[in-house]
Amino acid sequence: MRSYLSISWVIGVLAILSLVAVACGGSAAPQQPEPKVVEVLKEVPVEVLKEVVVTATPVSADDSGQVTAKVDRVIYAFGEVIETNRNWTVGRPSYYQFDPWAETLLDLEATTNARIPRIATSWESNEDASSWTFHLQEGIPFHDNYGELTTADVAASLALHRSDEATSSFKQFLKEMKPGDEGFEIIDDHSITFNMEGSTTLWPAMASRGFGGGEFLILSKKQIDEGLESFDEKPIGTGPYEYGGRDTGEGIWFELAEGTHWRGEKPDFKEIEIKWVREDATRLAMLLVGESHMSSLSRELQFEAMKRGMITLEAQVPTNYLTLFLGGMYFSEGDPDYDPTVPWVSPENGLKIRQAMNKAVDRDELIDFILKGAGTTMYNTAFHPTLEGYNPEWEEKWDDMYGFDPEAAKALMAEAGYSPDNPMEFTIWNYVSSDEPETAVMVEALINYWQPIGIDLKIVDSEWGTVRSAYREKNDMIKEGGWGNVITMRSVVDRVRAWAYPNGSGRNYESDAINEAWAAIAETVDPDEIDKQVRKVGDDRFDNFADIPFFWFALQVTANPEVIDSWTFPGTSASKTSHWNLLKASQ
Incomplete structure (x- = not known):
């Protein structure tokens, strides 16, 4: 990994900045919805047999107040991951590479951590919870004209996690699935059933963005059939951003997908770049000199950043x-x-x-x-x-x-x-x-x-x-x-x-x-x-x-308030920070 700045340089930056009077603060906290009592954590009682949602798939929280950002590309600096486009070959700590462009069957509501529809509009199990059926939203387009998402894409994505190459935690769960083609049944283009050897209450978790799941991303069967070389070059998804590229050992970036996102998500920033930076002090220095707009920092360095006018963005759930x-x-x-x-x-x-x-x-x-x-x-x-x-x-x-x-x-x-x-x-x-x-x-x-x-x-x-x-x-x-x-x-x-x-x-x-x-x-x-x-x-x-x-x-991210106003995310997604459409730009 590239070390952007030396530790002595970092200390020098801090010393110089300490001579400048900088108010510790930031923008006002975003208005929060009225609190409501929702049990979202103890899942076994509420997801044992049946959960059917018949309403239209909602946009999580509120991103309707889209503003013009001061920068086109927002830069986020944090620690290292296993670099790959093949999500089925790595664990959750590496899922920062996928969350902006790939989507799961179910989502997490950003403020309550509740499971809500996403690609799937509803789901239910049979009486003994050995089979789970998911019903998909119609008309979801893949990026770059790769066609409409159907249950064939779900089945192809499932096969990747059952392959010899897979090392995901989701693969371990799938060992409890019936073998081969008995493990699933495509009912039609928008309904699919997963069949297990025994009872399980975990399918809603495994199918969601996190809180136990997050690894079952729905990818394009058409691209998978083209060969994984195409996937390695530019993976195709359905998220509000699409894959832009990567510099191995340094970072990855994403670009706002063309047109209107199928779920109406409206991110403020045109591009996201994530830089892999091992040293905590270097991430602080990058933030202070403007080489990044957000950084993952230890609490001690967060205080140093806040003294110099930075703000802290915290997950909605201390989990x-x-x-x-x-x-x-x-x-x-x-x-x-x-x-x-x-x-x-x-x-x-x-x-x-x-x-x-x-x-x-x-x-x-x-x-x-x-x-x-x-x-x-x-x-x-x-x-x-x-x-x-x-x-x-x-x-x-x-x-x-x-x-x-x-x-x-x-x-x-x-x-x-x-x-x-x-x-x-x-x-x-x-x-x-x-x-x-x-x-x-x-x-x-x-x-x-x-x-x-x-x-x-x-x-x-x-x-x-x-x-x-x-x-x-x-x-x-x-x-x-x-x-x-x-x-x-x-x-x-x-x-x-x-x-x-x-x-x-x-x-x-x-x-x-x-x-x-x-x-x-x-x-x-x-x-x-x-x-x-x-x-x-x-x-x-x-x-x-x-x-x-x-x-x-609770997970915390330190940010420059001149560029970033707020970020609403639950903190339990596979990538921990998530919901990029709710990363709000300062006006």
Whole structure:
């Protein structure tokens, strides 16, 4: 990746700017709609059997007040991704490359996170939720005269995720689909049914823009049939923007599609450019000198930017969470990848070590340090009080089991045979990915907590693709330590699916309790039973110190108010920042 500016240059810019009196502020906040009580998070009760929407597909939120932007091309700087046009070959952190030009069957309402129609106007399941039917909007045009979108395009897009080349999380879900052509039925040009081996409540999530889905983008069968070389050169979609091009290692750009978007979306900016910039300080410098108009920044650098007149744009839903996962946690009976010689998974001392690793961390201090107070403790990874399976007892047990107590942590490590004089070695595979500056800051902070209790922490810079491959393959590299990850909230039923062995793709903590719970969930559509099974999984993870959970927080982007007025997005899309038609230009 190209480093745009040196750190010393950044410091120089900050020093010069500190001599200039710049008011910290920005434009007034956009008028918000009247608040309404909408349950959008606990999905199992509302999407078990049937959800049919008969109204016309709406435009999410309000982009009707289109203005003339001060710049034609808005530039957004943030961390690295795996660069490709083939969305089925990468995971969600790389989906910034696709959201402007490609669309999903369902959308997320930008302010409430509710699932709403998009390409599909309605959807429903059969009685046991083993088959799901989606009905498409008629007359949706592909870019560049590639014809009208039909169910043939949906089927062709599905086939890409079922191919050998696919590595998406969606592919793991599709392993539960009936084999071959039995897995779907094209009813007509605008209705298609997906057939699963068992019951599932997850299809609405998988078909949507995010909040558990976001990977099932509907692409052109005509272009796929031409060969993927055409797709690599310029992928065809149906979004308000179309693919413009990319400079590998530097960035990607999109151009406003010709004509009126089929759903009436009216973005203010004619072009979007996203630059891949690894260094947090460099992204700040680019913003301050006008090389970008928005940047993904750590909270500390956000404050520096705000002192110099920049503004913060925040997701509508506080649904990101940060966790440090531990390699080697493969406790399913008969799993050949389980290695008892890995200290934190050993049958004799693993539980003590994992508890010590948790109790050594002052999460309140980290919330203040990393998030400047704008976060809340996460008591169990992926489990939020508004989601299914949450157990309030975790909060009651927290101080005793996980609460900050460095002396207790040191004693636990001593019982396991480790001390500052005889430390346990642990490697964190560090990477910078998309809008996740919090991960790198957390990783650095752990040195101060773990060294005094007898953990020799080594931090190795890597890339997200390398780390993802390592934990999915359960290879020796990942068993040397762990990795941090910022993840968007989604149904915990989906998380249980991903954690189950052997078909899941989560590959962090695996156990027979999880496998049994997932088998039970796959046989029922009863919300109470599903909730009970999900809670069993949560109890198993909590009691066994499955990982190092940190906190919940809202995604934030720092922007130049001279160019950008506001951005309304839920924060749970596959690309986290999304809804580019709601990125509003300053007047």
